[in-house]
Amino acid sequence: MRKNLSRLIPLVLKLQGVLLSRAGDTADVVMPAYTHLQPAQVATFGHYLLAFHDVLGRDLQRLLNAYKSTNMSPLGAAASAGTSWPLNRDRVAELLGFSSVIENAKDAAHNYDWFPEVLAASAILMSNVVRVATDLYIWCSYEFGLVELDGAFAASSSIMPQKKNPYSLEMIRARTGEISGAFAASLEILKGDTGGTAFDIKLTGPRIADNTVNRTADMVSLITPLIKTLIVNRERMLERAGDGFTTAVALADALVERGYSFRTAHHIMGRLVNVASERKLGYREVNKKLLDEAARDITGAGTDMSDKAIRKALDPIEFVRARDGYGGTSPTRVRQMIQDRTREHRKHERTVKDQLSALSAAETKLLQVVDRLVA
Numbered sequence: 001m002r003k004n005l006s007r008l009i010p011l012v013l014k015l016q017g018v019l020l021s022r023a024g025d026t027a028d029v030v031m032p033a034y035t036h037l038q039p040a041q042v043a044t045f046g047h048y049l050l051a052f053h054d055v056l057g058r059d060l061q062r063l064l065n066a067y068k069s070t071n072m073s074p075l076g077a078a079a080s081a082g083t084s085w086p087l088n089r090d091r092v093a094e095l096l097g098f099s100s101v102i103e104n105a106k107d108a109a110h111n112y113d114w115f116p117e118v119l120a121a122s123a124i125l126m127s128n129v130v131r132v133a134t135d136l137y138i139w140c141s142y143e144f145g146l147v148e149l150d151g152a153f154a155a156s157s158s159i160m161p162q163k164k165n166p167y168s169l170e171m172i173r174a175r176t177g178e179i180s181g182a183f184a185a186s187l188e189i190l191k192g193d194t195g196g197t198a199f200d201i202k203l204t205g206p207r208i209a210d211n212t213v214n215r216t217a218d219m220v221s222l223i224t225p226l227i228k229t230l231i232v233n234r235e236r237m238l239e240r241a242g243d244g245f246t247t248a249v250a251l252a253d254a255l256v257e258r259g260y261s262f263r264t265a266h267h268i269m270g271r272l273v274n275v276a277s278e279r280k281l282g283y284r285e286v287n288k289k290l291l292d293e294a295a296r297d298i299t300g301a302g303t304d305m306s307d308k309a310i311r312k313a314l315d316p317i318e319f320v321r322a323r324d325g326y327g328g329t330s331p332t333r334v335r336q337m338i339q340d341r342t343r344e345h346r347k348h349e350r351t352v353k354d355q356l357s358a359l360s361a362a363e364t365k366l367l368q369v370v371d372r373l374v375a
Contacts, residue, residue: 004213023049028331031237039244047329062121069114073098077108097362119183122216130176150229182212241316251313
């Protein structure tokens with residue numbers, strides 16, 4: 001399991017590196033942001049990718065914690081009561097590259113909580129990966145057309161040659177169910193251990209754990225180049241960014257700046273959107289006359305906003321530019337976050353490299369000791 005995790009952890013770091021790179025490329029790409037799969041506000045694609053990067057940072061920490069739990073030596077505990085033989089358990093642990101020893105012999109002989117911990121870390125990681133995979137699955141559809149997969153990650157239909165089916169994303173979605181199912185299975189298996197035999201775990205645990213971590217590594221390996229080669233339709237994203245009145249809150253804020261309470265401004269904008277929808281008008285066609293009509297319906301009086309001020313408030317580009325606060329979606333703020341995270345990423349790479357290289361170093365040292373003993 002240590003070797004499996006040693007494969008998976010660097011792959012997560014590599015995916016984070018790709019996300020930082022693509023976030024830099026798309027820091028100024030304005031796009032619609034969705035909640036409940038409905039147009040909600042406006043964001044930048046770089047900001048979206050950075051959110052995934054940050055989620056993976058927590059996944060990475062969970063995997064490192066799981067590695068730490070796995071990297072404890074049980075050897076020398078015998079059946080559960082210890083042994084009368086003068087074993088040096090610390091020396092055994094050192095030779096096999098373990099970072100520490102599980103001291104209590106009973107705990108050491110029946111310690112299997114690393115098993116669901118590893119699977120939980122893998123399942124949570126995949127639940128986060130599949131959220132992004134599902135977004136891309138929707139966004140690469142003809143109806144959305146916000147992104148397009150590189151040909152290496154899609155394939156034609158068996159009978160319809162015009163299709164570009166996102167099979168790679170479908171594979172990630174399917175594997176996630178398998179991996180989360182393995183975590184649930186691990187808890188059921190552990191529940192049956194009375195603390196004496198653990199035969200259930202020995203019979204099925206290694207196979208489940210091995211398959212799960214390696215499946216997870218395979219899916220992380222798949223989505224990394226997929227995102228690296230992802231085609232982002234900048235024009236389409238910008239075109240759709242303001243649809244559905246995603247910048248309505250900015251116009252409400254502008255009304256608040258002119259003395260309205262936000263509750264009243266919210267009601268005015270709700271009325272405005274209803275009227276515009278009934279008349280088949282988009283955000284580009286909103287003007288002072290329409291806003292004043294909505295305001296009179298709510299407050300009995302018009303507003304002092306000009307057409308120019310209304311257009312600025314509803315402009316998607318102005319919307320993201322104004323979101324320049326801490327953690328905001330503006331290109332300036334996104335680029336600053338990328339710089340900060342790039343420095344942290346390099347530190348994490350060095351830390352992980354040092355931690356994971358200890359296992360191969362211990363193996364080399366062990367073989368040298370064996371050679372001397374044999375000689």
